[in-house]
Amino acid sequence: MGKGDFVVKGVADFDVGQTLECGQCFHFKKIDENEYGVVAFGKLLHIRQDDNSVIFYDTSEAEYEEVWKKYFDLDRNYAQIKASLLEKDSKLKQAMDTMWGVRILKQDFFEILISFIISQNKQIPHIKQIVATISRKYGDYLGKIGEEEFFGFPSCEKMLDITLEDLKECKTGFRAPYIMDAVSKVGDKTIDEKILREVDIHVCLEKLQLIKGVGEKISNCVMLFGLEKREAFPIDVWIKRIMEFMYFDREASKDEIATFAKEQFGEYGGYAQQYLFYYGREKKLGK
């Protein structure tokens, strides 16, 4: 009764583990080595990779084309992106060669917005836990892989009914009123995804920061991971340390780093950021 498995062979510049574990996504569960359960856009995917062939379990070709190929950004030429970055900056080579299989996911705007509001002053495992709790309590049940149950992230409409107390029960702490504000502003179209996609990065940054608890860093994450603005360059504590270590050899302000990154990486800022973030964090650069 399954749709059958869909297998993609000969994929380049893609590693499912690296792509999911690099810190851009909080809604997945590792099943085994190179094998994951992933939730996105109200669907559950069971995926596994063996070298350059990727198995999408119980997935039709149509669903792959419509949903997962886009989600994993598989129709983009990363070899060209890497070459362009390297042409200007050979320092990226080691990070890029190590994290060669990272692709930037095209995730849902609303889920990314709420997830990165949650992310402030928290470690990645705990962010994942809170996203899972909110999904379990307020999202739709999507199925299970083994004993693990998966739930979709609730829509904005559904979250409009949630109270501050409900959110605090999900361990969101001082972020609860921030989430309430985001839900309300997306709900009444003060924040409109369609418009945000059309405007340039500076206007987008301003609009996103109308939400309480959303500053420059979270806005840049939302633009990069949820609005496909790949020039965005989020600067968090890690990227700050890594950039200081690799390019400044001294302390540098976030503004200074942002200006440098724009000049150095340009339209590929988001890709550079992701390779550097993941590599630097794994190697504990600058710590």
Added chain:
DNA sequence: ATCCAGGAGGGCC
């Protein structure tokens, strides 16, 4: 135990 985590708001100067 104290410190810190993919930050941001608010008060102060």
Added chain:
DNA sequence: GGCCCTCATGGA
């Protein structure tokens, strides 16, 4: 503008 404190919670 910059600097400092605080926010709720859990892991090292």
